[in-house]
Amino acid sequence: MKELLHLLTEAERLRRAQQRFALATVVKINGSTYRRPGARMLIDPDGATCGTISGGCLEQEVAQQALDVIESGQAQVLPFDLTDDDLILGFGTGCNGIVHVLIEPVPAPDRADPTQLVEACLTSRQSGVMAQVIDAPGNADLLSRRLLLLEDGTTRGDLDVPSLHEALRDEAARALAEGRHKIQPYPTEAGPVEVLFEVVRPPVRLVLFGAGHDVAPVVRLAKTMGWPVTIVGRKPADVLAQRLPEADDHIFLMHPTQALDYVPLDARCAAVVMNHQYTRDKALIGTLLHSPAPYIGALGPGDRADRIIDELREEQPDLTDAHIARIHGPVGLDIGTETPEEIALSMIAEIQAVHHHRTGGMLRHRAGAIHEKVLINSK
Numbered sequence: 001m002k003e004l005l006h007l008l009t010e011a012e013r014l015r016r017a018q019q020r021f022a023l024a025t026v027v028k029i030n031g032s033t034y035r036r037p038g039a040r041m042l043i044d045p046d047g048a049t050c051g052t053i054s055g056g057c058l059e060q061e062v063a064q065q066a067l068d069v070i071e072s073g074q075a076q077v078l079p080f081d082l083t084d085d086d087l088i089l090g091f092g093t094g095c096n097g098i099v100h101v102l103i104e105p106v107p108a109p110d111r112a113d114p115t116q117l118v119e120a121c122l123t124s125r126q127s128g129v130m131a132q133v134i135d136a137p138g139n140a141d142l143l144s145r146r147l148l149l150l151e152d153g154t155t156r157g158d159l160d161v162p163s164l165h166e167a168l169r170d171e172a173a174r175a176l177a178e179g180r181h182k183i184q185p186y187p188t189e190a191g192p193v194e195v196l197f198e199v200v201r202p203p204v205r206l207v208l209f210g211a212g213h214d215v216a217p218v219v220r221l222a223k224t225m226g227w228p229v230t231i232v233g234r235k236p237a238d239v240l241a242q243r244l245p246e247a248d249d250h251i252f253l254m255h256p257t258q259a260l261d262y263v264p265l266d267a268r269c270a271a272v273v274m275n276h277q278y279t280r281d282k283a284l285i286g287t288l289l290h291s292p293a294p295y296i297g298a299l300g301p302g303d304r305a306d307r308i309i310d311e312l313r314e315e316q317p318d319l320t321d322a323h324i325a326r327i328h329g330p331v332g333l334d335i336g337t338e339t340p341e342e343i344a345l346s347m348i349a350e351i352q353a354v355h356h357h358r359t360g361g362m363l364r365h366r367a368g369a370i371h372e373k374v375l376i377n378s379k
Contacts, residue, residue: 001203002226004118007042007051011106011115019045021106022066023114026053027077027134027196028100028183029374035099037181037374038198042115045070053101057082066103075104075144077134102134104144112158117148121200125266126151129172130198131159134183138191148200149173163188172197179357181374196374202268203227204355207293209259209284210274211235211243214299217344218272219246225348232263256283265291270351272297272331282308286316289323295354297347298329305329333360 014021026039034055041051041059043066049059058080065078080099106113114132121128128150136142145159149172159168164186175182175197182197206222208215211233222229223246230249233240240250253262265271271293273281281298285308288296298305309324332346333353353360 003051005226007040008115008119010042010050014044020070022069023104023106024053024062024066025102026099027102030098037196062101069103070105073105077102102144112146117146117157118200122202125202127201129175130200131168131172131195133193134196135194142193175199183374183376205269207263207269207271211240214340216244217341218347219244221344221348256280257287259284259287260291265293267292269293270295274299286312294326295328295351296326297331298327299331302330
């Protein structure tokens with residue numbers, strides 16, 4: 001996520017300077033590759049890059065091709081065969097796959113800026129699906145046109161083909177519900193087109209209830225992930241800001257039961273309660289269970305978390321097992337922790353796993369592919 005945020009910042013800088021640039025996006029893969037569809041790299045008019053689309057093997061070649069795209073103003077999709085291990089003539093990656101990269105000029109006449117479409121998801125804090133044409137042999141003008149569907153049902157983009165609009169919107173809605181990328185072919189009057197449906201999610205927002213010495217390493221590590229961080233404490237906001245200046249927001253909260261009135265929480269949030277004060281922590285967790293946050297961390301030993309859960313069940317008989325399953329106490333993955341920095345690493349790793357529907361653990365013990373495969377419909 002931090003890589004994407006840097007790319008969007010650079011795109012905004014170039015727009016303000018009225019400079020044209022190129023955007024390279026991985027849109028399709030065959031076999032095993034380092035990056036997945038949706039990986040992006042920005043190339044400025046001088047050939048400097050921001051972001052990565054491979055492990056370092058493709059960037060130079062793509063940047064060179066991008067300069068031609070900036071000059072011509074014509075988008076193109078280029079395949080790169082990573083199965084060639086010839087260290088002189090090939091890419092020598094050791095990967096067993098082919099990467100298809102869409103390179104397009106930005107801005108382009110009569111085209112939506114793809115970086116602004118992605119940014120729309122981030123600024124509105126809505127997940128969305130971007131349907132983008134990645135192959136249009138019969139109509140080059142359709143290549144790289146897009147339709148973005150946001151969670152609230154609104155759409156934007158430049159893919160204005162009446163015969164496709166309803167089908168693309170319906171498929172985008174399915175991709176959003178399923179939470180996975182897919183590629184789908186469609187017929188048009190000018191011939192068949194291939195469309196990538198890419199799920200775009202805003203970054204996790206980390207909300208930390210507490211301002212003790214052990215909060216600082218959590219803030220620092222979350223910021224390296226590109227996550228916005230909110231500190232909620234019992235001191236005035238300016239005092240919290242002086243204590244934890246790296247956080248993005250600082251909120252004063254006196255009464256835990258009013259947390260949802262003062263602290264914005266959504267489905268892309270993770271809340272961690274770390275006040276080290278049992279009564280306040282229990283009240284906060286009981287309140288946070290009525291928010292959409294999928295992760296609620298309870299710092300402290302397991303028996304403390306169990307006691308909190310038992311008492312909340314008695315006090316709030318309407319709580320279901322689904323509510324309780326969102327409580328993670330003790331917080332973090334079991335990686336062997338002792339210091340605040342180690343606990344922060346464990347906590348951030350668990351939050352990452354929960355938001356990607358993973359359980360954690362060693363990748364060498366994972367059955368099957370590391371990354372979920374993109375569904376390609378060939379009908």
